[in-house]
Amino acid sequence: xxxxxxxxxxxxxxxxxxxxxxxxxLVAAPVVWCILVGAVLVMLRKNTRVQPLIAIxxxxxxxxxxxxxxxxxxxxxxxxxxxxxWLPPFGISFTVDxxxxxxxxxxSCVALAAGIYGRTDVDDSxxxxxxxxxxxxxxxxxxxxxxxxxxxxxxxxxxxxxxSSFGLLVLGSERAQLxxxxxxxxxxxxxxxxxxVATGYLYGLFGTLNMAxxxxxxxxxxxxxxxxxxxxxYLLAFAMKAxxxxxxxxxxxxxxxxxxxxxxxxxGLLTKVGIYALLRILxxxxxxxxEALSLVIAIVAALTMILxxxxxxxxxxxxRALGFLVISGIGVMMAGLAxxxxxGLAGAIFYAAHSMxxxxxxxxxxxxxxxxxxxxxxxxxxxxxxxxGLIAALTLVLFLSVAGLPPFSGLWPKIMLVKASLDVGAWWxxxxxxxxxxxxxxxxxxxxxxxxxxxxxxEAGEAAAATPLPVGATVALAGLVALSVAAGVWPEPVxxxxxDAARGLxxxxxxxQSVFPAExxx
Amino acid sequence: xxxxxxxxxAPFLTSLMVLFSIFVLLRGHNEPGxxxxxxxxxxxxxxxxxxxxxxxxxxxxxxxxxxxxxxxxLFMAALxxxxxxxxxxxxxxxxxxxxxxxGVELALSSVLVFDVGVYLVVxxxxxxxxxxxEEGDRD
Numbered sequence: 001x002x003x004x005x006x007x008x009x010x011x012x013x014x015x016x017x018x019x020x021x022x023x024x025x026l027v028a029a030p031v032v033w034c035i036l037v038g039a040v041l042v043m044l045r046k047n048t049r050v051q052p053l054i055a056i057x058x059x060x061x062x063x064x065x066x067x068x069x070x071x072x073x074x075x076x077x078x079x080x081x082x083x084x085x086w087l088p089p090f091g092i093s094f095t096v097d098x099x100x101x102x103x104x105x106x107x108s109c110v111a112l113a114a115g116i117y118g119r120t121d122v123d124d125s126x127x128x129x130x131x132x133x134x135x136x137x138x139x140x141x142x143x144x145x146x147x148x149x150x151x152x153x154x155x156x157x158x159x160x161x162x163x164s165s166f167g168l169l170v171l172g173s174e175r176a177q178l179x180x181x182x183x184x185x186x187x188x189x190x191x192x193x194x195x196x197v198a199t200g201y202l203y204g205l206f207g208t209l210n211m212a213x214x215x216x217x218x219x220x221x222x223x224x225x226x227x228x229x230x231x232x233x234y235l236l237a238f239a240m241k242a243x244x245x246x247x248x249x250x251x252x253x254x255x256x257x258x259x260x261x262x263x264x265x266x267x268g269l270l271t272k273v274g275i276y277a278l279l280r281i282l283x284x285x286x287x288x289x290x291e292a293l294s295l296v297i298a299i300v301a302a303l304t305m306i307l308x309x310x311x312x313x314x315x316x317x318x319x320r321a322l323g324f325l326v327i328s329g330i331g332v333m334m335a336g337l338a339x340x341x342x343x344g345l346a347g348a349i350f351y352a353a354h355s356m357x358x359x360x361x362x363x364x365x366x367x368x369x370x371x372x373x374x375x376x377x378x379x380x381x382x383x384x385x386x387x388x389g390l391i392a393a394l395t396l397v398l399f400l401s402v403a404g405l406p407p408f409s410g411l412w413p414k415i416m417l418v419k420a421s422l423d424v425g426a427w428w429x430x431x432x433x434x435x436x437x438x439x440x441x442x443x444x445x446x447x448x449x450x451x452x453x454x455x456x457x458x459e460a461g462e463a464a465a466a467t468p469l470p471v472g473a474t475v476a477l478a479g480l481v482a483l484s485v486a487a488g489v490w491p492e493p494v495x496x497x498x499x500d501a502a503r504g505l506x507x508x509x510x511x512x513q514s515v516f517p518a519e520x521x522x
Numbered sequence: 523x524x525x526x527x528x529x530x531x532a533p534f535l536t537s538l539m540v541l542f543s544i545f546v547l548l549r550g551h552n553e554p555g556x557x558x559x560x561x562x563x564x565x566x567x568x569x570x571x572x573x574x575x576x577x578x579x580x581x582x583x584x585x586x587x588x589x590x591x592x593x594x595x596l597f598m599a600a601l602x603x604x605x606x607x608x609x610x611x612x613x614x615x616x617x618x619x620x621x622x623x624x625g626v627e628l629a630l631s632s633v634l635v636f637d638v639g640v641y642l643v644v645x646x647x648x649x650x651x652x653x654x655x656e657e658g659d660r661d
Binding site: 084 | 567589590592593596597600601602603604605607610611612614615617
């Protein structure tokens with residue numbers, strides 16, 4: 001090999017030659033950090049006492065990194081780092097715009113809370129099965145999906161988070177968990193395969209997988225290539241991931257079986273990755289095809305939100321009811337996608353962030369309630385208010401927030417979405433959102449009255465009265481509730497962030513310029 | 523499968539295959555081979571040893587738990603990319619040094635570190651599955 005001789009070719013034709021600013025490393029750092037910490041935790045998997053001591057501070061560092069990334073993106077616009085220095089579209093780019101950074105920061109906060117809650121919820125055997133390694137590695141998958149600028153790489157991150165989620169789902173290998181896990185695994189593999197098929201098709205049409213490149217080339221190919229087929233495939237694949245009606249049935253079948261903290265994490269984050277992918281691919285890359293499909297998406301959205309909340313109303317197991325509320329929320333986000341206007345997309349983005357925080361916190365609250373003696377069965381629960389006023393109050397805040405009542409974080413995105421629907425004359429979509437809000441209020445009101453207000457039914461109450469309040473879990477819950485309240489009473493910054501992120505989706509020129517600085521300036 | 527012939531040959535076959543897997547790993551950058559295929563060869567070597575002499579013998583022979591081996595590999599692979607922060611180039615950029623050892627120029631690179639990491643991940647993960655299945659057979 002002629003190793004030290006001068007290069008015979010012009011390297012600037014293959015390499016990114018510009019220097020890398022230290023701050024740009026924030027683009028790669030969160031994912032790399034998760035993988036490194038995850039590897040260390042796998043090495044220590046027998047040492048169950050040390051694991052949380054490493055994982056929780058590491059997740060804290062992750063929150064700081066992603067917040068710094070949000071700050072960096074707000075200050076400097078979309079940032080790109082292309083792996084291995086190869087010029088895009090050949091190298092794999094990580095491109096973080098406001099949407100990706102905002103979701104990444106919110107997801108990291110949720111993961112930190114889950115890590116803290118896991119200290120009390122996951123016992124030694126669960127830790128030996130690898131709760132903390134899987135928690136950190138699933139964050140690598142989720143953050144990778146939010147940050148990558150390459151469609152095939154997005155598929156890879158989906159795989160990373162799926163594999164970790166299988167591990168989390170069967171933590172403990174109980175019978176019900178394996179049953180739920182098989183349904184979850186099978187249906188998610190179908191969705192992932194569809195995603196892969198669609199991506200192969202896309203590569204055949206475009207000859208590129210880089211999102212910025214696709215955004216540029218889509219307008220040239222629109223006349224000749226069958227883009228509608230492609231986008232419909234993507235819509236089906238990601239709707240399945242996001243658990244939208246009629247491909248939502250895997251979620252209620254599996255989300256109530258694992259450890260509570262795992263349900264909480266999944267409810268908060270996994271379906272939102274599907275929503276993120278829908279926003280990115282339909283909202284940014286193929287806006288014309290999304291426009292053509294908007295009626296279909298709107299009908300799916302309306303059915304998802306109404307049927308989701310009706311399902312929740314019929315449940316006796318509180319965890320199952322929450323699973324259906326997750327689905328209902330997906331419908332609200334898809335309504336924003338169907339509208340496609342800046343206000344609609346901004347509403348969907350705000351609602352997704354709200355839902356990440358609030359759904360996770362709701363599962364936490366219900367878990368603490370069950371630990372205090374309420375159990376998960378509505379017919380037998382009761383007396384939680386008498387047992388702990390603090391938990392009851394925090395839960396009530398979350399119930400009001402998920403129903404979209406003021407002054408909590410659920411209110412504002414719903415207002416934005418209703419207004420956006422009325423602006424385009426889609427009164428029935430606005431009506432569906434409002435009816436969903438009413439039905440959600442009835443659902444959570446029913447849970448509140450039965451499990452919290454009703455006096456404890458006889459024998460169950462006395463034994464559990466002595467159970468002390470789990471401190472770590474309560475701190476995790478209170479932290480998330482504080483986020484929801486803060487976003488509710490002080491919504492302007494979040495709203496502005498969501499609107500900027502939506503503008504970035506609708507006009508991807510900044511995104512493209514970040515990946516291809518030379519071409520855009522010509 | 524525990525015949526005398528197989529049991530006598532398996533240790534030699536295993537050591538030969540592991541040696542070959544390292545050869546495949548090291549030639550991998552510019553020629554066919556690399557960490558993934560090398561790791562598969564090494565994992566099948568361990569599987570053969572396990573079929574012949576029992577899972578306990580394999581676990582004793584590799585000393586570390588297979589999952590720990592793949593964790594070390596994952597750590598190495600991720601860290602190999604981080605080296606490029608010191609060179610001021612993007613993550614995962616290949617960096618080369620050419621030290622001279624006894625008059626022979628050696629081409630060492632961060633790519634090699636990454637490939638060794640992949641090798642360890644594959645060895646650890648696949649042999650973990652294989653050993654688990656072989657143990658399951660005995661029950």
